[in-house]
Each structure stands twice: as structure tokens, then as C-alpha cells.
Amino acid sequence: MTSYDYDLFVIGAGSGGVRAARLTALGGKKVAIAEEYRVGGTCVIRGCVPKKFMVMAAEVSHALEIAEGYGWSFDNAKFDWPTFLQAKDVEIARLSGIYAANLGKAGVDLLHGRAVLKDAHTVEVIGKDGAENQTITAEKILIATGGRPWKPDSLPGIEHAITSEEAFHLPELPKRVLVVGGGYIAVEFAGIFAGLGVETTLIYRGPNILRGFDDDVRAHLAGEIEKRGIKVILGCQ
Numbered sequence: 001m002t003s004y005d006y007d008l009f010v011i012g013a014g015s016g017g018v019r020a021a022r023l024t025a026l027g028g029k030k031v032a033i034a035e036e037y038r039v040g041g042t043c044v045i046r047g048c049v050p051k052k053f054m055v056m057a058a059e060v061s062h063a064l065e066i067a068e069g070y071g072w073s074f075d076n077a078k079f080d081w082p083t084f085l086q087a088k089d090v091e092i093a094r095l096s097g098i099y100a101a102n103l104g105k106a107g108v109d110l111l112h113g114r115a116v117l118k119d120a121h122t123v124e125v126i127g128k129d130g131a132e133n134q135t136i137t138a139e140k141i142l143i144a145t146g147g148r149p150w151k152p153d154s155l156p157g158i159e160h161a162i163t164s165e166e167a168f169h170l171p172e173l174p175k176r177v178l179v180v181g182g183g184y185i186a187v188e189f190a191g192i193f194a195g196l197g198v199e200t201t202l203i204y205r206g207p208n209i210l211r212g213f214d215d216d217v218r219a220h221l222a223g224e225i226e227k228r229g230i231k232v233i234l235g236c237q
Contacts, residue, residue: 002121002139006032009123009138011115014041017144018099025106032136033108034115034125040096042146049095050168051188053088058195062228079196081173088168117141164189174198182209182234187225194230201231208234 008024010017013035025031038045057079064074103110111134114126123141125134149163162170164185175198179190182204194200202209202225209225209232210218226232 004121004137004139006030006109006136006138008032008140008142009115009136010034010142010144011117011123012041012144012146013039013099013103013110014144014146015043016146017041017142018103020142020144021108022103022106025108031106031108032111032138033103034111034113034123036112036114036126036128038096039099039103039110040092044095044099045092046165046168050088050092051192053084053091054168054192054196055188057084058192061195061197079173081170081196085169111136117143177201178203180204182206182211184210184213187221190230191225191228194225194228200229201233203233203236205237206234 007029008021008031010021010031010033013021013033017033017035018039018041021031021033041047043049061079064072064077067074100110111125113128113131113134115123116126118124118135121137121139121141123136123138125136127133149165151158151161151163155161161180167189173196174193177193177198177200179186179193179200179202182202186202186204187209190200190202208215208218209222222232222234
């Protein structure tokens with residue numbers, strides 16, 4: 001019987017990889033997980049959590065408008081983007097730490113580095129910051145690396161565009177933004193930027209936003225986001 005270093009080796013410590021590693025380890029198996037960036041994946045680092053922070057920050061401006069109708073006044077109310085980024089990053093670091101701690105409590109070995117699949121039972125972990133590479137064997141190897149936003153290479157000027165990932169790290173809030181796409185992530189970011197006072201345009205090649213959602217909801221929402229000051233351009237590349 002072949003002997004391996006681990007029963008399971010997971011490449012990628014996002015939501016799926018962390019869950020698979022923890023449950024397998026809690027079931028009595030010997031498990032390791034490798035992550036080249038930060039534990040937590042898209043949801044914690046560059047998706048759900050920071051986006052919810054941005055949504056809540058953007059909703060405050062609308063709440064202030066409503067409050068004025070009830071006699072409130074906010075003469076000195078202002079939004080500071082660097083302060084927001086700092087608060088967001090503190091929360092992300094806290095949650096990432098919890099994910100890492102939960103892996104440790106379950107008995108999972110966490111390796112910081114890029115894991116490269118060598119064969120059906122072998123991975124090489126490229127060490128970070130000068131650390132030595134490690135060659136590790138496992139009976140099962142799970143690839144849970146997720147995906148990356150896509151940008152069309154053939155579009156002139158694409159090198160100046162950003163994706164949703166970079167939107168969380170803009171050094172300053174832009175005066176104007178063009179959001180290309182009509183899916184829920186594009187619509188959410190359009191609402192976020194508009195709520196923070198950015199002149200926002202949403203452009204989509206289809207006949208209406210949110211393809212795949214209920215048609216009545218799509219039509220209603222398209223009208224509602226325009227009421228919030230977002231310019232919507234449909235049927236256009």
C-alpha cells in the first residue's frame with residue numbers, strides 16, 4: 001500500500017477549499033491546504049464582505065436624503081474614501097484570521113505558497129518570501145482555485161480598465177465611472193459608486209440588465225437605478 005504525506009491536499013483556501021479541508025480533517029483524515037495569497041478567497045477578500053461594506057456605505061447617502069424629509073439636517077456630513085478603505089481592510093484581516101484559525105483548530109496544515117500540480121498524487125509548493133519549495137504527496141488532491149475576472153484583450157485601451165477586484169483598492173474615489181456589463185455584480189457596483197457620489201454610467205450589450213432574472217424585476221430595477229442617477233445604456237458594446 002502506497003504511503004502518502006496526506007490523505008487530502010487542497011489547492012486554494014477560499015470558501016470551497018477551506019470547507020472541504022475542515023470537514024475532511026474533522027472526519028479524522030490528515031489534510032493540508034495551500035494558499036498563495038490570503039485565506040478566505042473571493043468571498044472574504046475581494047467579493048461578498050468588502051462589497052457589503054461598500055453597499056452599506058453607499059446606502060447612507062440615500063438614508064440621509066430621506067432623513068431630511070423628517071426634519072433631520074446634516075450640514076457637515078461627508079464621506080472619506082481612505083477612512084472607508086482602512087475600516088474595510090481591518091475587517092477583512094479579522095475574518096481572514098478567523099478562517100486560518102478554524103483550519104488550525106480542525107487540524108489542517110496551512111501552507112503559504114503557490115501549489116503546482118506535478119502528477120496525480122504530488123504537488124510542489126513554491127515558498128513565499130525566500131522560503132524553500134516543498135514537494136508533498138497526497139492520496140487525493142483537490143483543486144479549488146476559483147476564477148479570475150475576464151477582460152477582452154482585443155479592446156483598445158483595455159490596459160487602462162479595472163475589474164471588480166481593483167475596485168476595492170482604488171487610491172481615490174473617481175469622479176466618473178463606466179461600468180461595463182449587466183450582471184448582478186455590475187449592477188451592484190454601479191449602485192455603490194452612484195451612492196458614493198460618483199457620476200455613473202452602466203453599459204450592457206443586451207436588451208435589459210440582469211439576464212436570467214425575472215423579466216418584471218429586470219424592467220423595474222432598470223427604471224429604479226436610473227432614478228438613483230445612474231445612466232443606463234442598453235444594446236450597446
